[in-house]
Amino acid sequence: MAAMALGHHHLSFAAAPSSGRPARDSSLLGGNFASLHRILSKSHARVLHYSVSCAAAVKEKEALDIQQWNDEAYEARLQHLESQAKSVLQKTIECFERPAFPCALIAGDVVMLDLLHKIGAFEKEAVKVIFIDTFHLFPETYTFLKSLEDKYGFKARVFHAADFNTKEEYLAKHGSDLYIRDIDEYDKICKVEPFNRALSSLQVDAMINGRRRDHGAERAHLEVAQAGKMVNVQPLAYWEFRDCWSYLKKNSVPYHPLHDKGYPSIGDVQSTLPVPKEKWFEYGGERSGRFQGLSNKDGSLKTECGIHSQK
Numbered sequence: 119m120a121a122m123a124l125g126h127h128h129l130s131f132a133a134a135p136s137s138g139r140p141a142r143d144s145s146l147l148g149g150n151f152a153s154l155h156r157i158l159s160k161s162h163a164r165v166l167h168y169s170v171s172c173a174a175a176v177k178e179k180e181a182l183d184i185q186q187w188n189d190e191a192y193e194a195r196l197q198h199l200e201s202q203a204k205s206v207l208q209k210t211i212e213c214f215e216r217p218a219f220p221c222a223l224i225a226g227d228v229v230m231l232d233l234l235h236k237i238g239a240f241e242k243e244a245v246k247v248i249f250i251d252t253f254h255l256f257p258e259t260y261t262f263l264k265s266l267e268d269k270y271g272f273k274a275r276v277f278h279a280a281d282f283n284t285k286e287e288y289l290a291k292h293g294s295d296l297y298i299r300d301i302d303e304y305d306k307i308c309k310v311e312p313f314n315r316a317l318s319s320l321q322v323d324a325m326i327n328g329r330r331r332d333h334g335a336e337r338a339h340l341e342v343a344q345a346g347k348m349v350n351v352q353p354l355a356y357w358e359f360r361d362c363w364s365y366l367k368k369n370s371v372p373y374h375p376l377h378d379k380g381y382p383s384i385g386d387v388q389s390t391l392p393v394p395k396e397k398w399f400e401y402g403g404e405r406s407g408r409f410q411g412l413s414n415k416d417g418s419l420k421t422e423c424g425i426h427s428q429k
């Protein structure tokens with residue numbers, strides 16, 4: 119127990135004993151989520167219990183449970199984030215004729231699908247879900263998409279490289295290593311062109327996306343709406359990665375199975391790596407396993423595929 123005097127206030131504090139509760143299962147929303155939560159809150163919650171007395175104004179010493187105080191504040195934060203995101207989505211449906219949501223099925227994207235479902239956006243397809251099949255995705259991604267379609271009652275609009283009906287046709291022409299031989303050409307054929315075709319053929323007038331301020335410095339000042347070639351709507355702009363996980367847990371929303379195998383973000387097989395869990399919730403940590411080992415033509419490290427520069 120340590121103590122210090124602050125003017126008229128006397129403050130004492132002690133480190134709380136750890137709960138000692140072991141992780142029981144390997145899923146993120148089970149035991150591992152609990153351990154992630156512990157990692158996240160380590161820096162904030164070393165001191166859990168304060169007893170505060172104010173000699174001048176308080177006759178009785180009052181015990182204040184700091185952990186409970188923070189938990190209540192965090193719960194209020196989550197409620198606010200959810201109601202704000204829902205109202206942004208609601209307004210998008212009311213103000214635009216053809217909004218669409220390009221969805222990569224990562225954690226934040228599933229939060230968005232759940233929110234869209236809650237506001238009824240899949241009824242009459244008020245919001246279209248765009249899915250780019252790059253022909254290089256993990257098999258789990260296709261299975262997960264199907265399960266979400268069934269759960270939420272939407273049918274994704276799927277686009278892939280032009281001129282090929284199947285992955286085999288694409289491979290017969292370009293082989294399996296185009297991304298090594300010419301990464302720009304690969305991005306153009308498998309991602310950027312199909313993406314642009316999706317936007318133009320669906321005549322999208324508002325792009326709902328999962329960008330957040332905590333993705334990294336380039337997104338540090340995002341707002342919920344941004345004017346451009348089309349309006350970008352970013353309902354999760356003020357969320358953090360941990361808020362997405364809290365939402366998924368609280369609402370029992372299924373998440374991409376590869377998160378449990380160590381991947382915080384998921385894209386193509388060749389450009390996605392697992393990341394140690396303690397790094398997931400650092401600033402920019404979610405995307406730290408993406409584009410590993412890939413360079414742009416000018417030699418700089420690759421951080422994006424070029425899809426979102428089109429938005």
Ligand SMILES: Nc1ncnc2c1ncn2[C@@H]1O[C@H](COP(=O)(O)OS(=O)(=O)O)[C@@H](OP(=O)(O)O)[C@H]1O
Nearest residue numbers: 220221222248249250327328329385422423425426
């Ligand atoms: N398969 C698929 N289908 C539809 N939309 C997708 C897909 N993969 C990625 N995206 C969206 O494209 C944006 C860029 O994603 P990434 O930088 O992660 O690159 S990559 O496309 O996965 O290589 C990014 O959106 P923003 O974050 O808004 O820029 C992704 O959500």
